[in-house]
Amino acid sequence: MNTNNETSRVSKENNPKIDLRVMKTKRAISNALLELLQKKSIDKITVTELTQKAEINKGTFYLHYTDIYDLYQNALKEHLNKIVDEIDFMNQIFTEPDKFSRNLVMRSIQKSIFMNDLFFSKQNIPFNQSAQYYFCSALAAKVLSCHQIPATHENEIKLKFIFSGSGSLLRYDSHEDTELIINVISNTIKNLFPKF
Numbered sequence: 292m293n294t295n296n297e298t299s300r301v302s303k304e305n306n307p308k309i310d311l312r313v314m315k316t317k318r319a320i321s322n323a324l325l326e327l328l329q330k331k332s333i334d335k336i337t338v339t340e341l342t343q344k345a346e347i348n349k350g351t352f353y354l355h356y357t358d359i360y361d362l363y364q365n366a367l368k369e370h371l372n373k374i375v376d377e378i379d380f381m382n383q384i385f386t387e388p389d390k391f392s393r394n395l396v397m398r399s400i401q402k403s404i405f406m407n408d409l410f411f412s413k414q415n416i417p418f419n420q421s422a423q424y425y426f427c428s429a430l431a432a433k434v435l436s437c438h439q440i441p442a443t444h445e446n447e448i449k450l451k452f453i454f455s456g457s458g459s460l461l462r463y464d465s466h467e468d469t470e471l472i473i474n475v476i477s478n479t480i481k482n483l484f485p486k487f
Contacts, residue, residue: 317355319345324366325409332414333363363418367410368425374404375429382437384480385487392477396469399461427454440484449483 323344327336338359342352356362375381383391398404405411410419431450435442453476460472481487 313355316345316347316351319347320352320355320362321366321369324362328409328412328415332412333359333418334414360418364421367419367422368429370408370410371422371425372429375426375433378430378433381430381433382439384434385439385484388477388480388487389473392473392480395457395476396461396473400466400469423455423458427451427458430454439487446484453479453483 320341323341324336326344327341336359338349338352341359341362342349345352352362356365380391380394383394409415410422428451431447431454434440434450435447440446456479457472457476460468460475
């Protein structure tokens with residue numbers, strides 16, 4: 292048993308400078324990715340050009356990500372979390388489900404939050420198979436963080452079900468069905484969470 296190595300490992304884990312370095316490195320990688328995405332799609336970006344842009348070596352990149360697509364998925368997930376953080380009516384889901392449903396549908400119809408978004412450009416859409424899952428997970432996490440309901444796995448699944456179904460309806464159904472969609476979403480919330 293080598294206590295010196297164990298002590299060294301523990302002190303490194305508790306050292307805020309190490310965390311700060313990792314944060315700075317990941318920020319540099321993320322900024323380089325965003326800059327490159329303005330010029331080309333993710334499948335045209337190489338680790339070499341990304342690491343040069345981020346001013347890091349390839350070894351450092353591979354400490355954090357398995358490949359360029361792993362980086363992209365992490366960046367997409369973080370990007371969607373930021374979008375969800377800006378949604379200001381999530382706390383209405385249980386107290387005013389009708390109003391919440393109307394806000395959700397009308398904001399989706401009036402302005403797509405993904406319009407002119409680098410991650411949702413025509414070239415990058417094929418790499419976004421997990422986007423709906425990330426978005427629904429972020430929405431569910433935000434609702435659970437409001438502490439209106441217990442943060443159980445069952446409640447998380449119910450919320451993901453609501454958001455995933457809502458997203459599909461809003462994406463594929465006609466705007467002529469707006470009132471019906473609002474009612475379906477609101478009634479689903481009331482049925483899945485009857486205590487409210």
